[in-house]
Amino acid sequence: MEFGRWRRGAAALGVLVALVSATAACTRPATQQATGSGPIRISVGVDPSYAPFFVAEQEGMFERAGLDVRVVQTEGGAASAQNVVAGTSELSGNADSTALTVMAANPSLRALGVYEESDRYFxxxxxxxxxxxxxxxxxxxxxxxxxxxxxxxxxxxxxxxxxxxxxxxxxxxxxxxxxxxxxxxxxxxxxxxxxxxxxxxxxxxxxxxDARYTQWLVATDAWLSANEEVAAQVFDVLSEAAAIVDTDPDRAARAVAAAIQQDPAEARRTIDQIDFGVRDFTDEDIARANDLVTFFQEQDKIGGSVDTGQVLQRGWVDDHVLGAATPAQSPR
Incomplete structure (x- = not known):
């Protein structure tokens, strides 16, 4: 579906965030390599809303941060989060609505933070x-x-x-x-x-x-507890990549085109409809998540409830992601 997911007027700030994140990411200990935990698989869909992942992959940003990351393309929707549940991926990028429906049946899933949002994409x-x-x-x-x-x-x-x-x-x-x-x-x-x-x-x-969506980075509670430093390194890179998408959409469109074989001009049009940037969860995010859960319950689309205060890891980005900042809510 989905999806900081900061505009031209904030380009200088975005570049600064990117430079700080890039420098800081290189100073973190390469926890993944030291523990020998193997590659980190991140499941994503195949459209331009996943541009930060494609930029990071195409430009070798994960490797420069000392991470062995494999970006796994799925048909999108619930498939990405279900890969995390099944253990075939460690992380996934998901729209808020999709993540919550999967969380209803799998309360061990955790959303670490937001990497994009939009009120223009739909x-x-x-x-x-x-x-x-x-x-x-x-x-x-x-x-x-x-x-x-x-x-x-x-x-x-x-x-x-x-x-x-x-x-x-x-x-x-x-x-x-x-x-x-x-x-x-x-x-x-x-x-x-x-x-x-x-x-x-x-x-x-x-x-x-008055409708908008956000996209979240999702993991299981067990994996996150054992790999918190690695998760922070991944989100650091994602923060840098999101800043690139925001400040240089043509560069991002080329990465998307190479990753999913899409016309760069078409990718650019979609990127322009989305606000990219890493941030923590807010009161508004929690309220919107609760509204979504209530709506899906009333429509009999999910069984049971979702404890949004538990599954949304509010404060995690601010505590763990270097250079993360709450972006301004303004269009391109």
Missing amino acids: QVVVREGVEPNQIRTVGVFPGIGLYFTDLYLRSIGLDPAAVELVTTSPPDHPPLLGRGDIDAFVSFDPWVSQAVAGGGRVVATSGDF
Whole structure:
């Protein structure tokens, strides 16, 4: 789904953070190598929202920090966090909504901090000839897609219960919209751009209806307890890479293109819709996580509850990640 996830006016600060993080990361003892614990596998999805991981991998930043890291590409969604649960990866990058649904069944998972967020990445598209108040059928994908659709419909005075929800995957939305099988959908690029090219139009971004997402770095409690210094080293590198993405999006787009074989121009468009930067959890993050859990419970999408005060490791980034700072919340 998801995803600091600081704008041009803060470019100088971002570069400074990157330089401090790079220098500090090299001064940490190479705990992973000393303990012989083997490679650190980080599961991520295959879209530009994972740009910091791809930049760090493509530019050898993990190696320079003395880390043996393998970035493992998955189909995204819950698969990345499920790899951590299964022990086939030590860490994963996940959108808040996805991580929480997996945490409901696996309370030993821990979110270490935020590395990106956005209130522009998700957009509302309607088909030609339909006004927002005329929406009767909406294409949705599970998780945050359902949550944002619910928020949008309520924001324009429509009762979600009175609208037909067609559950499908994001790639299906543009053709469904083009054929008139659905009136609208809430999603992200490239599906938004494809739908617009077919005659649809964007009528809102998630920020217009007070919706945003964050992406978190996730581990198990057991692994984190035994490898806290290594986790800090990884997040140091991720902080440096996120600063690069934020201040030099063309450089980041080239890394994304090389990693997932995507057109650099398309990668750049997506990167511009996301705010990248490492930070700790805030009161707002905790409140949003609780809202997500409540929504998924009401929709019978998760069983049980999630103790957000436990699974979100508030204070961990501030205590362990060198150079981490809370970014300003402003668009590019």
